[in-house]
Amino acid sequence: MTEKKGIKIVTIGGGSSYTPELIEGFIKRYDSLPISELWLVDIPEGEDKLNTVGALAQRMVEEAGVPMKIHLTLDRKEALKGADFVTTQFRVGLLDARAKDERIPLKYNVIGQETNGPGGLFKGLRTIPVILDIVQDMEELCPNAWLINFTNPAGMVTEAIYRHSNWRKVVGLCNVPVGMKMGVAQMLDVDADRVHIDFAGLNHMVYGLNIYLDGENVTETVIKKLTSGEASMTMSNIMDLGWQPEFLQSLGVLPCPYHRYYYQTGRMLEKELEEAADKGTRAEVVQALENDLFELYKDENLRGKPEQLEKRGGAYYSDAACNLIDSLYNDRKDIQPVNTMNNGAIASIPNDSAVEVNCVITKDGPKPLAVGDLPVATRGLVQEIKSFERVASEAAVTGDYKTGLLAMTINPLVPSDHVAKEIFDEMLEAHKDYLPQFRHLEVTQ
Amino acid sequence: MTEKKGIKIVTIGGGSSYTPELIEGFIKRYDSLPISELWLVDIPEGEDKLNTVGALAQRMVEEAGVPMKIHLTLDRKEALKGADFVTTQFRVGLLDARAKDERIPLKYNVIGQETNGPGGLFKGLRTIPVILDIVQDMEELCPNAWLINFTNPAGMVTEAIYRHSNWRKVVGLCNVPVGMKMGVAQMLDVDADRVHIDFAGLNHMVYGLNIYLDGENVTETVIKKLTSGEASMTMSNIMDLGWQPEFLQSLGVLPCPYHRYYYQTGRMLEKELEEAADKGTRAEVVQALENDLFELYKDENLRGKPEQLEKRGGAYYSDAACNLIDSLYNDRKDIQPVNTMNNGAIASIPNDSAVEVNCVITKDGPKPLAVGDLPVATRGLVQEIKSFERVASEAAVTGDYKTGLLAMTINPLVPSDHVAKEIFDEMLEAHKDYLPQFRHLEVTQ
Amino acid sequence: MTEKKGIKIVTIGGGSSYTPELIEGFIKRYDSLPISELWLVDIPEGEDKLNTVGALAQRMVEEAGVPMKIHLTLDRKEALKGADFVTTQFRVGLLDARAKDERIPLKYNVIGQETNGPGGLFKGLRTIPVILDIVQDMEELCPNAWLINFTNPAGMVTEAIYRHSNWRKVVGLCNVPVGMKMGVAQMLDVDADRVHIDFAGLNHMVYGLNIYLDGENVTETVIKKLTSGEASMTMSNIMDLGWQPEFLQSLGVLPCPYHRYYYQTGRMLEKELEEAADKGTRAEVVQALENDLFELYKDENLRGKPEQLEKRGGAYYSDAACNLIDSLYNDRKDIQPVNTMNNGAIASIPNDSAVEVNCVITKDGPKPLAVGDLPVATRGLVQEIKSFERVASEAAVTGDYKTGLLAMTINPLVPSDHVAKEIFDEMLEAHKDYLPQFRHLEVTQ
Amino acid sequence: MTEKKGIKIVTIGGGSSYTPELIEGFIKRYDSLPISELWLVDIPEGEDKLNTVGALAQRMVEEAGVPMKIHLTLDRKEALKGADFVTTQFRVGLLDARAKDERIPLKYNVIGQETNGPGGLFKGLRTIPVILDIVQDMEELCPNAWLINFTNPAGMVTEAIYRHSNWRKVVGLCNVPVGMKMGVAQMLDVDADRVHIDFAGLNHMVYGLNIYLDGENVTETVIKKLTSGEASMTMSNIMDLGWQPEFLQSLGVLPCPYHRYYYQTGRMLEKELEEAADKGTRAEVVQALENDLFELYKDENLRGKPEQLEKRGGAYYSDAACNLIDSLYNDRKDIQPVNTMNNGAIASIPNDSAVEVNCVITKDGPKPLAVGDLPVATRGLVQEIKSFERVASEAAVTGDYKTGLLAMTINPLVPSDHVAKEIFDEMLEAHKDYLPQFRHLEVTQ
C-alpha cells in the first residue's frame, strides 16, 4: 500500500493521558515507521485535554526533529480519510463512568472489575456501539487501514467486531503480556529479550503456558520462584496478594495479574472494599493521577514524556502498540501476543472468536500459533469469560435487557441471579446517558 | 448373550435403603426382564443393613410370586462371576462421610455440595478407587456385563472409568432428568409420556434444551410458567428458591435443580447455613430418615416398598434404573438421558469425556443424540465442572496432593485458592481413613 | 400443527412413474397418516404423464376406499398453499438429460454416475436452482411444511439448501439404506425388523458401520458372507461385480452399492462401456421401462400398483418415504437413516453440512445419532464427495464456469484436469437449455 | 543443553550421495552452528559408499578449515550416544527397491509414485520399522536429541512415529516447499527472501495457500502467470505437463509438483509409461546419476560439492536441513515449513497427526501456525492421503496383510480393489527380504 508516501495514523481518543507514550514510541521508531501524519481525534467534551496533549505532542515531535505532522480534530470522518492505521483509546463516559463501574458492584459485595467483571460488562455496553460506528466509517473512508484497538474491554470489543461487523483488519492490544514478560525477566534478573513466553487465553485472562530462557523451558523454575516469596510479579494497578503456592505449582502455567480476581475472589473483594473506603476506587485514584498529569502536560517547557506517566498503569503500552504497528507495516514476522481470530489456534474456543495468543505479525495481519488445548484446569474459566464476552457483545448491539442481564449473571464474579439483577438495574440507570441502545426500555418499564 | 438362561444382576452396596425401590422395579418388569438371580453385595460394616434389606427383598419377591432368587453376600468376587448387569449404589464412609463433606466447607462459608462441589470432590476421591477395583474384578469375572453406576458423583465416576480404565460397558445414571420431566408434566398438568425433553450437559449440570408436548416445542411456555410464580419445579432434596425470571427467560433452557448452587450461590449458601444450624445438614437429615426406614424394613409384615421411602430423595430412581436395564437387555432403542461417552454429541466437550445426554438405548449400549453446541451462556459453567471432574479423577487415581488441591481451587463454589487449601487440608485429614491413595503424604508432611 | 384437519401433501414431479408407489404407501398408512389432500404437481411438458398417473392414483384411492382427495395441477404455487409436507421427485430435462449425463463422460472413458459423478454434477446444476425456487415459494406459501426431497443428487441438493437458503425443514431421502438392510436380512435369512444397521456417511456414499441381529453385532459375519461368494447384495440398478474379499474384510464396514464406482472404478467403467454399447445406458433402459409402465398405467382397469414397477429400481422407495412422513407427523421417535444437518454427528465433516446418518425422527425433525468418526480408511473418499457436493452446489447457484470446472476436476471418477475440462465443456453445451445460470457465458466465450 | 561443548550430529544413511550437500551446509554455517562431531553411519552393504563419501567429507572439512571431526561407522549405537541431532536419509533396499516400487505398478497401468503412491506404501513398509528401531535406540542413547527425518515417505514416517512411539522430538523435512518458493521467486524475477508462502497440507501434498511479495498478497498474479504459458514451475524430478488454466485459477492455491500425480493422473501415467520404456524409471535414471557421482567423489582432488549433484533432484536440500537445525539450535523463531504434529493448525486433520505446515522454529521445536481449514476443494485429496498414511503406518508396524491391502486400495492412484490386490501381492513378494514383519504370512499362505 502506502508506497513511500509516509504513514497516516489516526488516534481516536487522542486526548488521553496515554498519548505521550505513543508519541514517544513513534518518534523512537521513525526510521522504520515513517509517520507523516498523526491525527489525534476526540469528542467535544474532551477538547481541552486534546489541546493540552496535542500541544505536548507537537513539542515532543519538534524536540525530536522528526517530520511528523500532528493534527488535532473533533471531526472523526475528516481524520479517517485514507488512514493507514487507526488506534482507539477512548473511554465512553470518562473516568466518572469507570468509577461507577467499580463502585456500584462493591455496594453488593461484588468486585467491579472494569474489564472482565460487571464493570467490564457496562464498559462494553457503552463502548461497542461506538467502535462499530468507527468501523462503519472506516469501511467507507479507509477500507485498507488496520484498526488497532486498545480500548477496554479489548477482548469483548474484538469479539464484537468479529460477530457484528464484516471488518476483519482489527487487532486488539493489551500491555499485560509484555508486563508479564518483563516481570519474569526481572525475577530471573536477565535481559527481557532472552525470555520468551507462549501466551494463550483471552484478554485479561491470558496464561503463560511455557516460559523460556534462551530457548530452554524454565516454567517450573519461574513458578517455584513466584510462589516462594522470593519474588513476586504484578502490575501497578493490581494488588499483589500472593498466590497459594501448591495451587499455582499444580496449575503449572503463569497466570496474568487479572487472574487474581477469579482465583482469589474473596481476598480481592476485601481489599477492594478496604481501598475504596480508604483512598477510593482505582478510577478515583487514576482520576487524581490524570489531573496531575494534565497539569504537567500544560507546562510549555515539557518537551518529552514525563516520568510520572509510568504510575498510570500503562507500562509498556507504547512498546506494545508501536511494535505491533511497526511489524504490520514492515512485515516483520516477529512473534507478539495480540487479540485476533482464533482460527483453530486454541482448541475448544470457537474458530471465529477472539483470543489473545502469540502471533506472527505480518503485513497481512497476525497469524496465530497453534497451541492445541489449554491445560484442563484452565478451560472452564476461559470458557466462562468467552461466553460472557459473547453474550455481552450481543447485548451491546441489540440493547436487549434480558441478554444484558444474562451476561451479568454468568459472569464468574457475580454470586447469584438475584444480585445480578440488582447490580444490572442500578448500573443501567447510572449509565443511561451512554447507553442509547437501551433507551427503548424506559417507556415500557 | 444370556439366551433364555435368566438374567444375573449384582447390586454393589446392596444394603442401601434404596434397594426396595429397585426390587419393586424388577418385580414389575419381570416379564420382559426375567431376572433369575439378584445378588446384593455389601461390606462387613454394612452386614446388618444388608440382612435387613435382603430379608425385605426376599419378602417382596415372595409376595409378588416371581422366581427371582435373592443372594446376600459380603464376597464381591463370588457375586460378580458371570453377571449380566452390575449396579453400584454404595457410599464409601457412609452418611458420616457425607456429613463431613457438607459440614467442613460450610465452616469456611462454602457450600459443600456432595456431588459437584467441594464435598463431591472428596466423595469422588473416596469412591473412584473402589469403582476402579470393581471394574478390575469385572474384567476378570464378568467381562460382558454392563456396569450401571448410580454412585455419586456419577459424572466424575464415569469420567474416571473412561480416563483410567479400559472398561467401556458403563452407564452412569441419575434420576434428575426423569424428575425434571415429571416436574414439567405436573406443571403442564399432562401425562408424563406426552412430554419429551432434549437433555444435554453433565451429571447434576444437565439442561433441558428443548421441551416438547406431543412433539410441539413448548420450552418458552414452560420457562414462562416456571418464572411466573404459578408453578415451581424442584426436587425434595433441594430447596426451592425461585429463579430470577428475566435471567431464566434469557437463558432459554431448563436448568436442573442442582444449577441453583451455581446460579444462586449466595442465597443457597445462606439457606444451607441456616438449615445446618437448624436441623442439620442434608446428610444428617437423611441419616435420621434412613434410621426410620431401616426400622420399618425390619418389620416382617412389610412385604412391599414402604411409602416413606419417597421422602428419601430417590424419586423415579427405580424407574430410571429398571428402564435402562430393560432397554439394554431388550435392545429397545428408546431414548433415555444417561451418562455416556460424548463421541461428538456435545460440541466443545472432548469426545472422550462423559456427558449426560439423551441416548438411544440399544443392546450395544447407549448411542448419544448429537445436540451440536450448548447455548453460549451455559458453556462456561459446563466446562468448569467438566474440568473439575477431570482434575478430580486424576487426583483420585494418583493420590497427588497438588492435583487434589487444584481440583478444589477450580471448583466454581470455592472463592479463592487460599480458602481452597484450608478446606482441602481439613477434609483430607477428616477423610483420611477412606483415602489410602493419599496416605503417602503423611510421612512427608 | 395440522390439528385433526387432515394432512395436505404436495408432490412436485407428481407425474413420475414412481408416484403409484407413494400412493400405495399413503393408502396403507391412512389410519395413522390421514391425508386429506394430495396434490400432484408437474410442468407443462409432463402434463400427459401427470394425467395418466393422476388417474391411476385416483382409481387406487377409490379402490382402497380412503377419503384422500387427489388434485392434479401445473400451478405449483396454488398447490403449495398451506401444505404440511412437500415431496420432490422431479427430473429437470427428463431421462434425455440423464442419458447425456451418462453418455458424454463415457466418450472420455469416464463413468457418468448420475448422482456423485460427472453426471451427478450436471444433474445438480440443473436441479438445484429449481429446488431453491421451490424453497422460496414454500417460505411464502407453507412456511411450516417439511420438504422431503427424493430428487437426486439428494446429498448435493440438501447441502445446497443448507448453504444457499435459510430453509431448515428439509430431509433428503434415499432408498439405498433400506435396500442394504433388506439385503442383509435376506442374506441372513431373517425378518428385516430383526436387523439394525448403524448408517453413516453421505448420500450414495453411506456405510453400514455396524450391523446388528437382535441387538448383537454381526458385522464381521455379514462381511464374511458377503465376500465368501455364498451371498451377494446389490441393487437392481447397479451391477454386482463382487468385492475383493480381503479388502472388504479389512475395511470392516458395509459399503453401499454405489461405493463400487469408487472402489472398483476400472471394472465398473468396462462394464458400463459394454452395457452402453450393448443395451444402452441405464437412462435408456429406464426410458424403455418407463414407456412400458405408462402403457400399463393407462389401463383403466388397473386399480393398484403394478408389479412391473419394482424393476424400475425404486424398491422400498414408498416405505422409506411414507415411514419418514409418518414419523415426522406422529412424532414416532424411531430411527431412520436420512440426509440432515450433521451437527457434530460425524466428526471431521463440518457441522453445517448434510450427512446421511441414522436419526431419531421426531415432529421437530430428524435428530442425528452421534457416531464419532468414520473409520480412518473411509474418511478420504467421504471427504472428497463432500467437497465435490459443496463446490458443485456453489457452481449451481453462482453459474460460475470455473467453480463448475473445479467440481468436475476434484470428482474422484475424473482422471485429470484436462479431461475434466473436455467433459465439462461438452456437457455444458449439451445441457444448456436447462442451465440458465450459465447462459451469461455464451456471450463472452 | 549442549553448553558450548560443540554439537554432535549423527547422519544415518551417511553413505548417501546427498551427504556432500549437507557437509557444505554445515561448513557454511559453522559460526552459528559449531558442529564438533559429525558421525556418518551406514549399514555393511553401504560400507564402500560410506568410505567414499566420508573421505570426500573429510577433504571438504579440511579445505574449509573448520574443526569438525568426521566419524565413519557401521555401529549405529556407538554413534548415537549423546547426539544432539540425528538426521536420517537412508533407503532400505537401495535404488533397486525403488525401481521395483516404480516398475511393478506400471505393469498394471498404475503410477508407482515412490512417496504417496503404491510405491510409497512399500517404501513405508520397509522404512518405518527401521525408523522405529532408531527411535528406540535414541530413547536410550540420546533422549534429548532431535530426529530430523529426510527419509521418504517423510509424511508417513512422521505419522508412524507419532502413532507408534512415544518419541516427540522429531521433525520431518522436505525440500519441496523451498523449491516452490524458489520457483515463485524466479517466476517473479525477485530475490527469494522477498517471497513468503503460507504452506499447509501434507508432505508431497502441500499447498501454497497464499503467496506474498514484500508482504503483499500476490497469489492470484502468480497463478495467472503459472497458467499463462509465460512461466512454469516444477522440480527436476517431476515432468512439467502444464496445468489446465481455469482449474488452477479456480483452485486458487499453489499446488506442489507432486499434485500432478493426482490432478493429472491419466497424463502422468502415459508419460511414465513412455519414459520407463524409453530411458527407464526415475530410480533407474537416478542409479546412473549416482554411479557417476560416486565416480566423481572418489577423485581425491575433489575437495567440494561437485556441480553435478544438483541434477540429482535434491536442490535446496542442504539449505532446508541446515536452516532447520540451525533454528532449533539457536532458537531463531523464524518460519519454516516442516512436518510436525498438527495440534489444531489445520482444521479437519486430527490434532495428533503429522502435517506439513509453516512453523516457527524454536529450541523447543516447531510451533505450527494456525491456518484454519484448507480450501474446500482440496480437503478430499488431503484427507485421502492422510488416511492412506495412517493405514499404511499401521500395516508397517503390525505386518497385517489385510491392513496393507487396505492402504493400497484406498490410495487415490489405484483404480480398484482387484488391481490393488494384484499389485500388493506382487510387491510383497518382490520386497520380501526387506519386510520381516510380513514374513509370518509365508507359512500360512
Ligand SMILES: [Mn+2]
Ligand atoms: Mn489490557
Ligand SMILES: [Mn+2]
Ligand atoms: Mn444424581
Ligand SMILES: [Mn+2]
Ligand atoms: Mn438414492
Ligand SMILES: [Mn+2]
Ligand atoms: Mn520430499
